[in-house]
Amino acid sequence: MTNCTPDPSRSDLPYAALPHVEMGAGFRMLSGVRIVDVTTSIAGPYATMLLSDFGAEVIKVERPEGDDSRKWGPPFLDEQALWFSAVNRNKKSVVIDAGDDEGKARLIRLIRTADVFVTNQPPDVQRKLGLDADSIRKIREDIVFVSITGFGLTGARANLTSYDLIAEGYSGIMDITGDGDGAPQKIGAPAADMLAGQDAAMATLAALIDRMKGGGGSIIDISLAESMTRFLSCRISSYLGSGEVPRRSGGTDSVIAIYQPFETADLPINLGLGSDGIWKRFWKTLGDPEYGARAEFATNSSRRDHRNAIVARIQKLLLGRSRQEWLAAFAENRIPAGPINRVDEVTADRDFHARGLFYAVTSPSGNVVPQVGLGIQIDGRPSTPIRVPPYLGEHTSEILDSLPDEDTGADAAPGKTENWK
Structure with a gap:
């Protein structure tokens, strides 16, 4: 962390007490990896933000109206919902209307320069838009295709739309959360979204390593319901081996006593x-x-x-x-x-501050944005943010104007390295 002095500009807001850091290069393990991210909401953006914290270049492709989560407020900060700011640092925002021929052509040119493509549309919508795995791999054969949906790319529920709440209900977690005599409860954070995002990032890292070793591209299929269900592995395994159905008990019951x-x-x-x-x-x-x-x-x-x-x-x-x-x-x-x-109390914890878990950054326009860090230390240091969450379309000209000509091919992509082919 470059500077640990609190930000005094808004002493009335909690972020004023956070360590204030300067943006820098961050971790560089994924330097040279370009990710085209067409996801919205939380799970997909969280996955690509994790990868960006390790140095990947993330191009966030948004519809003209923007990511849904930009409007998920109040609270808002600098006219953007804080939910959006929580999962979109380090990215470049490009607005493309893929519903018309010119926009679709631009998106295809952009995908041709990518190592990873991430989507969160149900499979039938992916196919309708021409953004399914088969279509994307025709654009770039060795791409890592990542799909994050409610129920996966296959099965009877594949085309159902879903949110975190729906996945939590399917998983069983709500039935064992809450007081014994009370109603089922959702976890107090978007757990299925965050777990699915972590799974997508982890699988992407594995696929990139496999491609680096000559394995070609991969199709990664992440399901919110399955990521959330796997979270219950210890409770599910106990049931399967004993026949004893877990019951909610207000957080007081466990296999461990006490x-x-x-x-x-x-x-x-x-x-x-x-x-x-x-x-x-x-x-x-x-x-x-x-x-x-x-x-x-x-x-x-x-x-x-x-x-x-x-x-x-x-x-x-x-x-x-x-x-x-x-x-x-x-x-x-x-x-x-x-x-x-x-x-x-959590955000005021000085040990968390010292380890870089909470911090505030200032955008080039002078706006302060609070952040929750990666929470991973490598070689004795946390990841440093590269840039604040982007404004809608902030980097459209920068990215689209730099794309290679249609007949140049993927190898002309700016910033690519031989290591990741």
């Missing part, structure tokens, strides 16, 4: 007693080692049988001291514990 929130004298706390060694250290820290050493608590399995009594005992003891006192004691004795933060 693994849940508790109240303290002031604020709630999370505890994860995931091994016999932690169990013993925990009760010693509480000043009650004899209770933890009882024979009926010797294994995790037996502790599950006595969960209610154990929870009641722990809760009674934790009420005697503040959260901060308990966290200090648990940290000293290597007990997994932590606060239950609100979003404002």
Whole structure:
């Protein structure tokens, strides 16, 4: 990070307290990779933003009305929805109306220069627009084609439209989230979108490595419903091997005993007693080692049988001291514990700031944009942003005017390297 001083320009907004960083080169592992991204909303843009954080050049192709998420507000910042800003840094925005012949020809010329093409249209719409895998690979045979849809490119549900909410419902996650006596609950973030985006980025990296080794292009098929369902692997596997259907229980039930929130004298706390060694250290820290050493608590399995009594005992003891006192004691004795933060507390966390997870950047026009970073450290440093999220069509002339002539071919693409062919 180049500069860790807070931005004073809007002291009334939370981002003013974030470390303020200068835009730079970022990670360069994917330097020379060009991605043409025609996705909207969250999953596709998140996938390509992850790849851009590793150095890929992402050309965001938008309809004249722009990405749907540009309008997903309030809140807005600098006339753009903050949901859009959250998943579109480092990109160049090009407006192309692929519904007319001239626009379609421009898009084809652009795709010819790309290493990766990413779409999130259902397969029947992909075919209608001529942006399906077969059509794209006729434009460039060795391209990595990435499709992110609700239910995949095949199967009875393939052409159904979907959002994160729909995928969460299909996956089973909503049925095991929430209070036992309450209604099913959606996760408090677009989990299916973000997981599918991560899956798409990971698969793209694997496909690029395979192509570099001479394997040619690939067709990557990502389903929001499947990415979200895989998130439940531990719960699903437990059901398949036992026949016991998981039930929602307000976050207090787990295969691990004890693994849940508790109240303290002031604020709630999370505890994860995931091994016999932690169990013993925990009760010693509480000043009650004899209770933890009882024979009926010797294994995790037996502790599950006595969960209610154990929870009641722990809760009674934790009420005697503040959260901060308990966290200090648990940290000293290597007990997994932590606060239950609100979003404002998370973004004020100085350790996250120091590791580059939250920061603010200033655009060339002087507007400040808050960002959540990549969250991955490489060689001791986080990724540095390359540019702020683009205005609609900001780079149309720059990109389209630089395209090679129709008969020049893909090898004339600007910025391409031999390594990625």
